Amino acid sequence: MRPYASLKSLLERFFPLHRTLASDGMDETLRILGEAMPPGSHFTIETYAPGTPVWTWRVPERYVVHEAYLETEEGRRILDFKENPLHIVSYSLPVDRVLTWEELQPHLYYSEKRPNAVPWVFKFYERDWGFCLSKALFDQLPRHQRYRAVIRSEFITDPAQGMAVATAIVHPQGGPAPQAGEFLILAHTCHPRQANDDASGVVTAVELAHRLSENPLPPGSMSVRFWFGAETIGSIAYLAHHEDLIPKLKGGLFLEMTGNRNRLAWHHTRQHTHLLDEVARHVFSTLGDHEERPFAAAPANDERVVNGPGVNVPCLSLNRWPYDEYHTDDDNPDIIHEEMLQQAADVAEKIVRIYASDYLPQRKFRGPVFLSGHGLWVDWRENWALNRALEKIMFQFEGKHSVFQIAQAVGLDYWMVREYVEKFRAKGLIEALPIPSEAPLD
Numbered sequence: 001m002r003p004y005a006s007l008k009s010l011l012e013r014f015f016p017l018h019r020t021l022a023s024d025g026m027d028e029t030l031r032i033l034g035e036a037m038p039p040g041s042h043f044t045i046e047t048y049a050p051g052t053p054v055w056t057w058r059v060p061e062r063y064v065v066h067e068a069y070l071e072t073e074e075g076r077r078i079l080d081f082k083e084n085p086l087h088i089v090s091y092s093l094p095v096d097r098v099l100t101w102e103e104l105q106p107h108l109y110y111s112e113k114r115p116n117a118v119p120w121v122f123k124f125y126e127r128d129w130g131f132c133l134s135k136a137l138f139d140q141l142p143r144h145q146r147y148r149a150v151i152r153s154e155f156i157t158d159p160a161q162g163m164a165v166a167t168a169i170v171h172p173q174g175g176p177a178p179q180a181g182e183f184l185i186l187a188h189t190c191h192p193r194q195a196n197d198d199a200s201g202v203v204t205a206v207e208l209a210h211r212l213s214e215n216p217l218p219p220g221s222m223s224v225r226f227w228f229g230a231e232t233i234g235s236i237a238y239l240a241h242h243e244d245l246i247p248k249l250k251g252g253l254f255l256e257m258t259g260n261r262n263r264l265a266w267h268h269t270r271q272h273t274h275l276l277d278e279v280a281r282h283v284f285s286t287l288g289d290h291e292e293r294p295f296a297a298a299p300a301n302d303e304r305v306v307n308g309p310g311v312n313v314p315c316l317s318l319n320r321w322p323y324d325e326y327h328t329d330d331d332n333p334d335i336i337h338e339e340m341l342q343q344a345a346d347v348a349e350k351i352v353r354i355y356a357s358d359y360l361p362q363r364k365f366r367g368p369v370f371l372s373g374h375g376l377w378v379d380w381r382e383n384w385a386l387n388r389a390l391e392k393i394m395f396q397f398e399g400k401h402s403v404f405q406i407a408q409a410v411g412l413d414y415w416m417v418r419e420y421v422e423k424f425r426a427k428g429l430i431e432a433l434p435i436p437s438e439a440p441l442d
């Protein structure tokens, strides 16, 4: 049983909120996710005080908007933040001024490409103020009159009201296996009132957490850590506060834009030819229509942090980019489809199940193993393909190839080969070396 009727219904609960880097809408979103994540997944919210240096960045202030609107000098309301948080440029400075059209116009933003939609514009660090509206409305506004621009915003630096991020962790059967490390799933939650970018990736991640809780990874697998927060600055702040975690992270997957009707795409890790790329390519090869892109191709996100300089955890990205409604208020639940969200979870699950349960078999024997003497012979009448591959499998237990790579080399299913290799492990003939960390040494 899930604590939600559908992924789309979960998305609709936090979609309309004023989610931004640090805001009440972000906190409320994380609270809702805490209720939606599986019980026992250790859901935890951390906050970082505004101004705290995190690597080369600093934690932003909490952004509070008490009210914001644009009206004519006579008081006719043209747009109101209350109706749509996209109507103001994110992190707009406070303003209360009467302006001529010439003075106002540089502060108005619209989309040429999508004239009936309100675009999302953010100026987190440049600090300015502005309103966003449809091109259609912009064109209608009389040029000869004066306007009143009101944004009552506050930038809160109180350390107790910091920027929040949330994590959860799902362990394999039998509990954590520290030597195997962890796999990191990320989805950002900082796009106000937008559904596909970014709420869809969030609910796909929640679904994945439930699947891995209900049907845990085999004993000895990686634990799977889930992370939710603001794009870039959120993952930087989190990793800067948990540098000890970096060498334990063996791989990552960033999820976004999973709900629109378009084919699924995956972006390489920064390593491009890592085991994680091989696993992703294999899983996608069974999917039919899909797209493969280089590391950090548009739309690039937190994989630039996780797989970036000084961290270097191989990190994939999954999305259904491009789509026309991107970064406008047309990106709403109308374009979200349950089966798209679920299919993205299917693909993510397959990748995680293989990669997080994989290891490098290291031989502890000399000479070819006396298979029948150890009960390791596979009768060709029971499994002809595996029988043909026994020698080839056994000769690759040199700690250099993972079970997945051995399965690929002999052209057999990963799970079948893994089950067979596990028998060698159970008899003490091999040792399971963990997938190595790619973290830099300094």
Ligand SMILES: [Zn+2]
Pocket (backbone or CB within 6 Å): 191, 197, 327
């Ligand atoms: Zn975005």
